[in-house]
Each structure stands twice: as C-alpha cells, then as structure tokens.
Amino acid sequence: MKLGAVVLAAGQGTRMKSELPKVLHPIAGKAMVHYALDAARALGAEQTVLVIGHGADQVRAAISNLQSLIVVEQREQRGTGHAVLQARDILRDEVEAVVVTYGDMPLLQTATLQELTDLHAYTRATITMLTVRSDDSMAFGRILRDANGRVLGIVEESDATPEQLEIRELNCGVYCFDAKWLWDHLPRLKPQGRKKEFYLTDLVAMAAAENCKIEAIVLDDVAEVVGINTRVHLAQAERIMRERINDRLMEAGVTLIDPATTYIEADVEIGMDTVIEPGCHVKGPTRIGAKCRIGPNAMIHDSQIDDDCEIIASVVREATLADHVHVGPFADVRPGSSLARNVYIGNHAEIKNSRLGEGVHVGHFSYIGDSEIGARTNIGAGTITCNFDGKQKHRTIIGEDVFVGSDTLFRAPVTIGARARTGAGSVVTKDIPPDSLAVGMPARVIKKAG
Numbered sequence: 001m002k003l004g005a006v007v008l009a010a011g012q013g014t015r016m017k018s019e020l021p022k023v024l025h026p027i028a029g030k031a032m033v034h035y036a037l038d039a040a041r042a043l044g045a046e047q048t049v050l051v052i053g054h055g056a057d058q059v060r061a062a063i064s065n066l067q068s069l070i071v072v073e074q075r076e077q078r079g080t081g082h083a084v085l086q087a088r089d090i091l092r093d094e095v096e097a098v099v100v101t102y103g104d105m106p107l108l109q110t111a112t113l114q115e116l117t118d119l120h121a122y123t124r125a126t127i128t129m130l131t132v133r134s135d136d137s138m139a140f141g142r143i144l145r146d147a148n149g150r151v152l153g154i155v156e157e158s159d160a161t162p163e164q165l166e167i168r169e170l171n172c173g174v175y176c177f178d179a180k181w182l183w184d185h186l187p188r189l190k191p192q193g194r195k196k197e198f199y200l201t202d203l204v205a206m207a208a209a210e211n212c213k214i215e216a217i218v219l220d221d222v223a224e225v226v227g228i229n230t231r232v233h234l235a236q237a238e239r240i241m242r243e244r245i246n247d248r249l250m251e252a253g254v255t256l257i258d259p260a261t262t263y264i265e266a267d268v269e270i271g272m273d274t275v276i277e278p279g280c281h282v283k284g285p286t287r288i289g290a291k292c293r294i295g296p297n298a299m300i301h302d303s304q305i306d307d308d309c310e311i312i313a314s315v316v317r318e319a320t321l322a323d324h325v326h327v328g329p330f331a332d333v334r335p336g337s338s339l340a341r342n343v344y345i346g347n348h349a350e351i352k353n354s355r356l357g358e359g360v361h362v363g364h365f366s367y368i369g370d371s372e373i374g375a376r377t378n379i380g381a382g383t384i385t386c387n388f389d390g391k392q393k394h395r396t397i398i399g400e401d402v403f404v405g406s407d408t409l410f411r412a413p414v415t416i417g418a419r420a421r422t423g424a425g426s427v428v429t430k431d432i433p434p435d436s437l438a439v440g441m442p443a444r445v446i447k448k449a450g
Contacts, residue, residue, distance in 0.1 A: 001096050001097050001117070001120075001121040002045065002046050002094070002095045002096045002097070003043060003045045003046060003095055003096070003097050003098075003099060004045055004046055004047050004048070004049070004087075004091040004094060004095035004097070004098045004099070004103065005040035005043065005045040005047070005048040005098070005100075005116060005195055005436075006048075006049050006051060006083075006084050006091070006098060006101075006104050006371065007036045007037060007040060007048065007049070007050045007051065007101050007102065007103050008051050008080060008083050008100065008101070008103060009021075009023040009033050009036075009050055009052050009053075009059060009102070009103030009104070010051050010053025010054060010073075010074040010077055010083055010327050011053070011054060011077065011227065012053075012054040012077070013054070013104070015136060015230045016229070016230060016231065016234075017231075020055070020058070020358070021054055021055030021058050021182070021241075022054075022057055022103075022228065023059065023103035023104055023106055023231075024055070024058060024059060024062050025228070025234055027079070027106050027228075027234065027237050027238050027241050027266075028238060028242060028245060028264075028265045028266040029092050029243040029265030029266055029267060029268065029283055029284060030265070030266050031062055031105040031127075032103065032104060032107075032228060032237075033050070033063065033103035033104075033421050034061070035106035035107075035108075036101050036102060036103050036105060036106065036108070037050065037063070037066065037069065037103075038110075039058050039101065039108065039109070039110045039113055040099070040101065040113075041068075041115075041357065042110040042279065043099065043110065043114060043117060045099070046094060046095055046204075047068070047090065047091060047094055047095065047352050048068065048069050048070065049069075049070045049071075049072060049086075049090055049091060050063065050069060050070070050071045050072070050103070051072055051073075051074050051083045051084070051086050051087065051286055052072070052073055052074070053073060053074040053075070053077050053083075054077070055154065056073050057224065059071075065107070066250065070087075070090055070275050072086045072090070072157055072254050077197075077409065078191075078196075078197050078198055079155075079191075079192075079195075079196075079197030079198040079199050080100075080173070080197075080198075080199055080200040080201075080395070081186055081189045081197075081198035081200050081202065081203070082189075082197065082198040082200050084098075084100055084182075084186060084200060085186045085187070085198075085416045088183050088186065091179065091183075092179070095179050096178070096179050096180075097120055097121070097177065097178060097179055098101075098116065098176070098177045098179050098182055098197045098256060099113060099116065099117055099174075099175070099176045099177075099203070100173075100175045100176075100177070101113070101174055102173065102174070102202065102227060103227050104227045104228045104229070104406060105174075105225060105226070105352070106228065106237060107223050107224050107225075107226065107227075107229050107237055107240055107241065108174065108224050108225060108243070109224060109325070112130070112217075112219065112224055112300050115217055116128055116129075116174070116176050116217055117132060118177050119215055119217060120176040120211065120215065120329070123213060123215050124176070124215065125176075125212075125213040125215040126207045126212035126213055126215065126448060127175055127176070127177055127178070127202065127203065127204060127212070127214045127215070127219070128135075128175065128176040128214075128215040128216070129151070129171070129172070129175045129214070129215070129216050129217075130172040130173075130174040130175075130216070130217055130219060130225060131143050131169050131170060131171060131172060131174075131216050131217070131218050131219070132169070132170050132172055132218065132219040132220075132221075132222050132224075132225055133168050133170070133218060133219075133220065134168060134170055134222045135168060136222070137157060137165070137170060138170070138222075138226065139157050140153060140170035140171055140172070140173075141154040141156045141157060141170065141171040142154065142155050142157070142160055142165070142167040142169065142170065142171070142203055143169040143170065143171055143216070143380060144164070144167075145169075146363060150214070151204065151208060151214040152208045153201075153204050153205035153208055154171045154201040154204050154206070156201070156203070162166040163317040164289050169218065169413075171201065172219070172225040173200070173201075174225065175200065175203075175204075179337075179360075179406045180416070181207075181212070182203070184275070185203055185206055185207075186198075186203075186207070186414045189202055189203070189425075190202070191341060192279065194231075195239050196294045201400045203278050204247075212404075214419075215412075223449065226299065230330060234378055236378075240338070241266065242263060242264070243259070245264050245265070245268075246259040246262060246265060249264065249270055249312075252270075252272065253258065253271075253272035253273060254270045254271075254272070254273075254274050254275075254276065255273070255274070255275040255276065257275065257276065257278055257295075258277075258278040261279050262276055262278065262279075262280055263280070263281045263282070264276070264280075264281075264282045265282065265283045265286075267284065267285045267286075268282045268283070268284075268285075268286045268287075269286070269287045269288070270282075270288045270292075271288060271289045271290030271292070271307065272290050272291075273290055273291045273292050274288055274289070274290060274291060274292040274293070274294065275292070275294070276285055276295060277293070277294060277295030277296035277298070278293050278295065278296050278297075279295060279296045279297040280294055280295040280296065280297065280298045280299070280300075280301045281298075281300070282294070282299075282300045283299075283300070283301045283302065284302035285302060286300050286301065286302060286303050286304075286305070287303075287304050287305065288300070288305040288309075289305060289306045289308070289309070289323070290307045290309035290394050291306075291307055291308045291314075292305060292307065292308060292309045292310065292311070293309075293310045294309075294310075294311050295311070295312070295313070296312075296313060297313045298313060298314055298316070298328070299314075299316070299317075300313045300314045300315075300316045300317075301315075301316070301318065302317065302318045303316050303317065303318060303319045303320065303321070303333075304320045304344075306321060306322050306323045306325075306327075307323045307324075308323050308324045309321050309323070309324065309325045309326070309327075310325075310326045310327070310328075311326075311327045311328055312327070312328035312329040313328050313329040313330055314327045314328035314330060314331040314332065314333070314345075315331075315332045315333065316333040317333065317334055317335050318334075318335035318336065318431070319333045319334070319335065319336070319337040319338065319339070319351075320337070320338045320339070320402045320427065321339045322339060322340050322341045322343075322358075323335075323340070323341050323342075324339070324341055324342045325339045325343045325344075325345075326343075326344045326345065327339075327345045327348060328329045328345065329347050330347050330348045331345045331346070331347060331348065331349045331350065331351075332349075332351070333345065333350075333351045334350065334351060334352040334353065335352075335353065336352070336353035336354075337351045337352065337353060337354050337355075337356075338355045338356070339351070339356045340355075340356060340357050340358040340359075340360070340375070341358045341359070342358055342359045343356050343357075343358070343359065343360045343361075343362075344360070344361045344362065345362050345386050346361075346363050346364035346365075346381070347364045348362070348364050348365045349362050349364060349365065349366045349367070349368070350366070350367045350368070350369075351366070351368050351369075352367075352369040352370065353369060353370050354368050354369060354370060354371040354372065354373065355371075355373070356361070356368070356373045356387070357373055357374045357375035357400065358375045358376070359375055359376040359378070360373050360374075360375065360376070360377050360378075360379070361377075361378045361382065361385075362379040363379055363380050363381035363382070363406065364381050364382075365381055365382050366379055366381060366382060366383040367383075367384045367385065368383070368385055368396075369385050369387040369388075369393075370385065370387040370393050370394065370396065370412065371385050371387070371395060371396040371397070371398065371412075372395065372397050372398070373398045373402075374398060374399040374400030374401070374418065375400045375401070375404065376400060376401050377398055377399070377400060377401060377402040377403075377404070378402070378404065379404045379405050380403075380404050380405050380406035380407070380408065380424065381406045381407070382406050382407040382408075383406070383409075383410075384408075384409050384410070385410045385412055386409055386410060386411045386412060387412045393412075393414075394412035394413040395412055395413055396410045396412045396413070396414055396415075396416075397414070397415040397416065398410075398415075398416040399415075399416055399417050399418035399419070399434065400417055400418045400419070401418055401419045402417075402418065402419065402421070403420075403421045403422075404416075404421075404422050404426045405421070405422045405423045405424035405425070405426060406425070406426070407424055407425045408422045408423075408425070408426045408427075408428060409426070409427045409428065410428045411427070411428065411429045414428055414429070414430065414431055414432075415431045415432075416428070416431070416432045417431075417432060417433045417434030417435070418434045418435070419435045420432045420433070420434060420436050420437070420438070421433055421436075421437045422434065422438050422439065422443060423437070423438070423439030423443075425441065426438060426439055426440060426441065426443040427440075427441040427442050427443055427445045428442070429442045429443070430442070430443075432445060433445065435448050436448055
C-alpha cells in the first residue's frame with residue numbers, strides 16, 4: 001500500500017499565550033512538530049505534507065533542513081477538512097492511502113500509527129480511525145455505534161445529548177483514509193458551526209451512510225493522543241516524554257540512579273554500562289559512550305563523550321572528550337574544546353575553545369582559553385591564559401611535557417616550547433624556548449629546565 005501522510009500544523013494555539021507558534025514549542029529538546037514528522041517518516045510514507053498556517057515563516061525555518069517534506073500553507077484556517085484539502089493536488093495521484101496526524105500531538109507513537117495503517121491495509125477499509133476509552137472526555141467527540149458495534153459517526157461534545165455524553169469511547173482525530181474516497185468526498189463537506197468550518201469528523205458519517213467499511217483501533221493510553229494546547233499540557237508532555245526516554249535508555253543498558261531527577265533529551269545517545277547520577281541534564285545531539293560515570297549534577301550539551309569518562313558536577317558544552325577523561329567537580333568545558341585521552345580537568349577549572357593533548361593535567365582554579373596544550377603537560381593550579389587584549393582573542397601554544405607552575409599567567413599570543421618549565425607566580429609575556437626554565441614577573445629564562 002502506497003502511503004501518504006498529512007500533518008496538520010496550522011493552528012494558532014492562542015491558549016499557549018506565546019509569540020512562538022504552538023507546534024514549535026520544545027518537548028525534550030525537540031519542537032513538537034518534529035515528533036509527528038518523525039513518526040510519518042518511520043511509517044515509510046511515500047510523501048509527507050505538512051500543512052502550516054499561523055507563524056508560517058517560523059515553522060518553515062524550523063523544518064527547513066528536513067528532506068522529502070512538502071509544505072503547504074492554509075492561508076485561512078477553515079477547519080481540519082479544509083486543511084487536509086490543501087494536500088489533495090500533491091497526493092491525489094501518488095498514494096493509495098492517507099494518514100492524518102497533528103503537529104501538536106507529540107506523544108503519539110509510531111507503533112500506534114503502524115498498527116492503524118496495517119489494519120487499514122489488511123481490511124481494505126475506507127476509513128480506519130483511532131479512538132480511546134477515557135472517563136475524562138477532554139472535550140473530545142463521542143463515537144456513535146449501532147447495536148452491532150458498527151461505527152455510525154462522531155458527535156461533538158457541545159452537540160451531544162445527555163445519553164451521548166455518557167459514552168466513554170472518544171474520537172482522537174487521527175485517521176487513515178482510502179485516498180481516492182478521501183479526495184472525492186472532502187469537497188462535499190458542509191461548513192459547520194459559528195465559524196463555518198469544514199471538519200474531518202463529518203467524513204465518518206458520510207462513509208457510514210454509504211455503507212463503507214469503517215475500522216477503529218481503541219487505545220488504552222490516553223496520553224498518546226492528548227493535544228498540547230496550554231503550558232500545563234506542555235509540562236505534562238515533557239514529563240511523559242522524559243519517562244519514555246529514560247525507560248528506553250535503561251532497557252538499553254544505561255543505569256539511571258534516580259530517573260525522576262534525570263533530564264535527558266530525545267536526541268541523546270548513551271552507551272551500555274554508563275551510570276547517570278541524580279540531577280543531570282543531557283541535551284541536544286549529545287553522544288556518551290560506554291562505562292562512563294556522569295554526575296551528580298552534571299550538565300552536558302551538544303557534546304561527544306567517549307568511553308570510560310567521568311564528569312562530576314560540571315558543565316560540558318559543544319565539546320569533544322576522548323576516552324578516559326576526568327572533569328570536575330565544578331569545572332566548565334566550553335564550546336570548541338577538545339580533550340584527548342586521559343586528560344584530567346580539576347575542580348573549578350575552565351576550558352574554552354582549546355585543544356588538550358593526551359594526558360594533560362589541568363589543576364584547579366585554572367582558565368585555559370584559546371589554547372593548544374601538548375601531550376603530558378601539567379598545568380598548575382591557578383594558571384590563566386590571558387587571551388583577550390580588550391579587542392581580540394589570541395592563542396597560547398604550550399608544547400608537550402611542559403610543567404607550568406601554580407599561578408602562572410600567560411599573556412597571549414605566546415608559545416612555550418616542549419619540556420619547558422615555569423616557576424610559580426610567573427607572568428609569561430614572551431615565548432619560552434624548549435627545555436628552559438622561566439620565572440618572575442615578567443618571566444625571564446634563567447636556565448635550561450632540568
């Protein structure tokens with residue numbers, strides 16, 4: 001069955017009280033519309049059409065890097081039926097079935113949609129729909145069935161009789177349609193309500209009146225189909241998504257000491273036997289290898305962490321750490337930094353836009369900025385690379401096997417040769433040759449190191 005997908009994301013979302021379009025609000029680090037688009041991609045849809053409206057330019061910018069996605073704009077918001085109609089010219093001759101989902105329904109799982117489309121293909125239904133049983137109506141429409149259980153239609157809560165309001169089977173608004181039937185019947189919808197809008201729900205009654213086959217999958221998990229309309233809903237979805245992410249990681253061999261206080265975003269990958277202590281935040285497309293120990297209270301953003309690393313109560317942002325690196329506690333590894341194998345970063349140290357070679361040791365209360373540090377060099381406590389002259393940044397180059405005394409200041413640009421040494425408290429304003437010892441303020445080379 002050749003499948004097309006239509007993701008509806010044109011609504012304004014006024015209850016969010018935000019200048020940001022509703023579908024761009026993030027959940028676990030991703031704009032919620034991306035979850036719907038990811039699900040459509042995972043279904044194997046031949047073509048996916050995203051229908052946008054409010055904040056169209058912002059939405060386009062947010063999804064501009066996605067391939068095989070067609071975006072159409074619903075310039076007038078005239079209901080769900082009218083929104084799907086915007087995709088007709090794109091999909092009419094391309095697919096046999098059309099699945100309709102929503103950009104503000106990020107908790108709907110691919111497995112559920114797969115079950116929906118599989119049933120649709122197996123039964124050759126005209127409409128296959130998702131419904132859910134819930135004691136909380138959530139203002140959803142009620143599913144009307146005859147005595148034999150056949151779906152007859154959907155009645156909106158505002159139009160329901162007292163008897164119909166007792167129905168606990170609710171309409172989720174997610175459908176898989178026979179494509180030919182859908183494109184033929186969408187133009188037949190009649191405007192409804194005060195706003196004279198066209199609703200997909202009316203297609204169910206049309207299909208029933210024509211004695212077409214209508215199938216339904218009844219969900220038990222209400223959370224999957226709850227739309228995000230307020231900041232309260234957003235927080236609830238964040239909690240559920242975080243629980244899903246944590247469960248997935250633990251099932252894959254990651255230890256989370258306290259999942260309730262562990263915040264890991266959707267695009268994070270973590271290797272087996274890594275332990276995440278309480279209070280950690282791991283964000284963006286971060287990759288953490290195997291057998292690491294992270295935390296407690298570590299924050300890692302957009303970084304690559306290889307195997308057997310330890311990061312204690314520290315911040316790592318847009319950085320790369322090779323195997324067996326130790327950071328912290330209370331250290332800050334800032335963007336552009338690359339730490340080779342066996343690097344040790346002490347407490348309250350800061351590394352910024354610097355490359356540290358294998359086995360470098362940076363003592364506590366040091367600042368290493370815009371620098372290149374050679375392998376096995378020891379940076380004493382309180383060392384500072386003075387990289388900014390008030391107008392521009394300059395680099396400090398320190399060779400291999402250098403010993404830097406505590407409280408040394410390097411006024412960049414400056415180069416320190418291999419195996420050189422500085423005395424404690426030195427202020428280095430000029431290059432130091434290899435194998436030399438420099439001391440004082442300003443530092444002077446007094447003899448060969450040894």
